[in-house]
Amino acid sequence: VPETVDSPRVRYRRQVRAEVLDHAWLQIATAGVSALSLKAIAAELGLTGPALYRYFASRDELLTELILTAYADLAQVAEACVDHRQTPVRQLEGLAVELRHWALARPQRYLLLYGTPVPGYRAPPEATALAGRIFAPVHAAVRALGDGQREQQGDAYLRSVTFWTRLHGVLSLELAGHFSGMDLDPEALYRNEIQSVITGR
Amino acid sequence: VPETVDSPRVRYRRQVRAEVLDHAWLQIATAGVSALSLKAIAAELGLTGPALYRYFASRDELLTELILTAYADLAQVAEACVDHRQTPVRQLEGLAVELRHWALARPQRYLLLYGTPVPGYRAPPEATALAGRIFAPVHAAVRALGDGQREQQGDAYLRSVTFWTRLHGVLSLELAGHFSGMDLDPEALYRNEIQSVITGR
DNA sequence: TGTACATCAGTGAACGCGCGTTCACTGATGTAC
DNA sequence: TGTACATCAGTGAACGCGCGTTCACTGATGTAC
Numbered sequence: 001v002p003e004t005v006d007s008p009r010v011r012y013r014r015q016v017r018a019e020v021l022d023h024a025w026l027q028i029a030t031a032g033v034s035a036l037s038l039k040a041i042a043a044e045l046g047l048t049g050p051a052l053y054r055y056f057a058s059r060d061e062l063l064t065e066l067i068l069t070a071y072a073d074l075a076q077v078a079e080a081c082v083d084h085r086q087t088p089v090r091q092l093e094g095l096a097v098e099l100r101h102w103a104l105a106r107p108q109r110y111l112l113l114y115g116t117p118v119p120g121y122r123a124p125p126e127a128t129a130l131a132g133r134i135f136a137p138v139h140a141a142v143r144a145l146g147d148g149q150r151e152q153q154g155d156a157y158l159r160s161v162t163f164w165t166r167l168h169g170v171l172s173l174e175l176a177g178h179f180s181g182m183d184l185d186p187e188a189l190y191r192n193e194i195q196s197v198i199t200g201r
Numbered sequence: 202v203p204e205t206v207d208s209p210r211v212r213y214r215r216q217v218r219a220e221v222l223d224h225a226w227l228q229i230a231t232a233g234v235s236a237l238s239l240k241a242i243a244a245e246l247g248l249t250g251p252a253l254y255r256y257f258a259s260r261d262e263l264l265t266e267l268i269l270t271a272y273a274d275l276a277q278v279a280e281a282c283v284d285h286r287q288t289p290v291r292q293l294e295g296l297a298v299e300l301r302h303w304a305l306a307r308p309q310r311y312l313l314l315y316g317t318p319v320p321g322y323r324a325p326p327e328a329t330a331l332a333g334r335i336f337a338p339v340h341a342a343v344r345a346l347g348d349g350q351r352e353q354q355g356d357a358y359l360r361s362v363t364f365w366t367r368l369h370g371v372l373s374l375e376l377a378g379h380f381s382g383m384d385l386d387p388e389a390l391y392r393n394e395i396q397s398v399i400t401g402r
Numbered sequence: 403t404g405t406a407c408a409t410c411a412g413t414g415a416a417c418g419c420g421c422g423t424t425c426a427c428t429g430a431t432g433t434a435c
Numbered sequence: 436t437g438t439a440c441a442t443c444a445g446t447g448a449a450c451g452c453g454c455g456t457t458c459a460c461t462g463a464t465g466t467a468c
Contacts, residue, residue, distance in 0.1 A: 009432075009443080016444090032320040034235050039421065050423075051445050059422065116316035117377050119233040128382055158393065161385060165394070169370025176318050181329055184362060192359065193366070196397070210410080210465075217411090240454065251456075252412050260455065 017055050019045055024066055028108045033118055036063060064124055070109050071130035077102055078137045088144035089198055095138055096167055096194045100187075107175045114168060115175075138163055145198070159197060166193040218256050220246055225267055229309045234319055237264060265325055271310050272331035278303055279338045289345035290399055296339055297368055297395045301388075308376045315369060316376075339364055346399070364398040 006014075023041045038059050039049040056062040081094045103110035139160040146156045170193055173179060174186040207215075224242045239260050240250040257263040282295045304311035340361040347357045371394055374380060375387040 007432085012444090032317070035320060037421070038423090047444095048446060049421090050425090050447085053423075054444055111317045114374070114377065114379070116233070116312045119236060131379075158390070161383075161390060162393065162397075165370035165374055165390070166367055167370075168374060169366035169368075172373055173315070173366055173369060176315065178315070178332075182362075189359070189362060189366070192363065196363075208465085213411090238454065239456090248411095249413060250454090251414085251458090254456075255411055 013055070016045075020052060020055055020062070021065065021069070024062060025106075025109070028066070028112065029106060032108055033063070033112055036066075038062070060121065063118070063121065067112060067123060068126055068130065070113055071127055071134070074099075074102055074113070075130050075133040078134045082137045082140065088141045091141040092138070092145070092163065092198055093194055095141065096163075096190070099167060100171065100190060103171050103175065110171065111175060114172065135160070135164065142197075159200075163197040166197060169193075214256070217246075221253060221256055221263070222267065222270070225263060226307075226310070229267070229313065230307060233309055234264070234313055237267075239263065261322065264319070264322065268313060268324060269327055269331065271314055272328055272335070275300075275303055275314070276331050276334040279335045283338045283341065289342045292342040293339070293346070293364065293399055294395055296342065297364075297391070300368060301372065301391060304372050304376065311372070312376060315373065336361070336365065343398075360398060360401075367394040367398060370394075 020041055023044050024036060027035050027040065038052050042049045042052050077098050078095060081091055081098055083091060139157065142160040142163060143156045170186060170190045179186050221242055224245050225237060228236050228241065239253050243250045243253050278299050279296060282292055282299055284292060340358065343361040343364060344357045371387060371391045380387050
């Protein structure tokens with residue numbers, strides 16, 4: 001059996017790329033997107049700045065990869081919540097809970113996708129497709145929910161978007177620290193919002 | 202009558218300060234907070250960088266002033282919506298509509314307060330007080346709303362916060378451009394969210 | 403009204419820092435015969 | 436198995452840019468006598 005293994009060079013390349021991305025995430029987690037710097041990453045890896053141009057054509061390309069990775073990761077989380085043995089209600093609850101876990105685990109990653117846009121940066125078209133993959137499970141579950149309540153599909157769409165905006169409303173303010181001085185349990189608030197959409201209205 | 206008028210120097214100082222702030226807002230509106238630069242503002246005013254240190258102790262102090270101004274401005278808008286001749290429902294509708302106008306008129310100003318926090322910058326304590334002044338009219342109106350529905354005050358608080366998070370959820374995603382490819386009327390969605398809280402649930 | 407003085411807005415040079423990106427190069431690693 | 440060659444990761448110097456901030460200074464404006 002001829003073991004078709006990647007050549008050492010390919011493996012090495014892949015490993016360095018991964019390390020660059022790891023440190024990029026670390027930078028973002030620490031000081032936000034604006035702190036993302038090729039030279040700084042290189043230094044952390046014990047390399048000089050120009051070395052990274054063997055792996056990424058530019059800072060923007062690195063940023064694009066990070067964004068697409070984040071979208072893909074969240075899409076996978078969302079799709080993993082699709083389980084037709086579960087009721088639509090359970091699926092929506094699961095989606096919301098997983099979204100919150102995902103966001104709280106790495107706030108800056110969530111903000112990279114849904115926070116204030118990076119000025120001067122335009123997301124690639126693939127991002128839209130991935131955003132759709134995140135939304136689809138929500139939409140499907142809400143539609144299934146509506147079947148038992150003989151709803152129009154326009155209503156289901158509005159309801160799905162509302163699900164999304166309500167969760168984002170709580171999450172983004174929580175991540176930005178706007179609840180900090182406010183004698184408030186963000187999780188309870190979040191749970192409340194989940195139920196509000198499921199119950200209807 | 203001894204006309205106690207400000208001395209020319211004081212007036213001049215005030216005018217230059219105002220011009221600096223104007224150009225600061227212009228920069229923020231154009232390229233976001235991260236683009237805020239003392240040297241660039243000075244250049245636009247036909248001055249050199251160090252000249253601005255006659256007016257602001259540092260970049261952070263300028264940023265603080267901008268943030269406090271924005272909070273104060275929005276607080277005034279909110280307070281202007283308090284009108285006891287109006288029903289609570291009307292007042293809440295007014296508050297929401299005015300908030301949206303305020304946000305859409307200058308998106309970056311809204312994001313400066315409620316968007317992704319500026320890394321490394323800590324808002325001064327006064328900001329919290331002003332944020333309270335913005336929230337108070339909402340809370341008052343929601344309480345008045347609950348009087349006719351014999352509600353606990355804990356519920357009113359939760360409901361007020363929910364009012365805020367729901368509006369923010371729609372607004373922030375709209376401002377970030379996340380609805381752009383989505384066959385969706387943000388205004389209709391927004392109106393829907395206003396009603397959702399007023400109607401209860 | 404005129405003169406001496408104090409105030410203070412603004413300059414220009416400089417410091418130290420960081421950034422993305424290019425370019426000619428070295429030297430190690432792989433490949434082909 | 437050994438040699439010639441091609442590939443390519445990484446370097447170091449450089450470019451041009453921008454930033455916040457300090458400091459000693461000039462010169463105009465205001466104030467006090």
